[in-house]
Amino acid sequence: MGSVATNPVASGRLLRVGVLAAVLSASANGLVLASASSLLGEVVIPPEGVVTFGQVVGASVAGAVGAAAIFAGICRFTRRPIRIFWGAATVGLLLSFLPIALAGATGSSAGTLGRKAQVASRRLWIWRGT
Numbered sequence: 473m474g475s476v477a478t479n480p481v482a483s484g485r486l487l488r489v490g491v492l493a494a495v496l497s498a499s500a501n502g503l504v505l506a507s508a509s510s511l512l513g514e515v516v517i518p519p520e521g522v523v524t525f526g527q528v529v530g531a532s533v534a535g536a537v538g539a540a541a542i543f544a545g546i547c548r549f550t551r552r553p554i555r556i557f558w559g560a561a562t563v564g565l566l567l568s569f570l571p572i573a574l575a576g577a578t579g580s581s582a583g584t585l586g587r588k589a590q591v592a593s594r595r596l597w598i599w600r601g602t
Contacts (some may be wrong), residue, residue, distance in 0.1 A: 487540075490537060490539075493536040493539065493540065494536035496554075497532040497533070501528050501532045502529060502532075504529045537547075542557070
């Protein structure tokens with residue numbers, strides 16, 4: 473089965489946007505963690521402990537790379553990739569709140585982690601222009 477996309481996305485452009493999303497995501501989420509840590513104290517998720525900058529950057533980059541890969545797959549097999557990606561991203565955003573609840577994070581830690589997920593949802597504007 474071949475590609476059904478009527479307007480394929482250039483892989484070079486997708487790579488550039490994916491890298492940009494990873495850098496912006498890691499930067500924004502690092503700033504949220506730094507701000508929350510300085511204003512509210514350490515962000516703690518039981519039982520592992522304090523959330524580190526490395527964990528935040530790693531998770532941010534992994535999320536951006538995953539989103540770019542999902543978007544590439546959607547573009548390859550659908551006629552309306554942006555609409556479908558928005559749906560997939562919405563489901564992903566809702567699922568991103570589940571670990572916060574399951575980890576038992578409360579108070580400022582839960583608020584900071586929830587804010588991180590909201591920042592991630594705002595990054596979706598990058599894809600809208602493709």
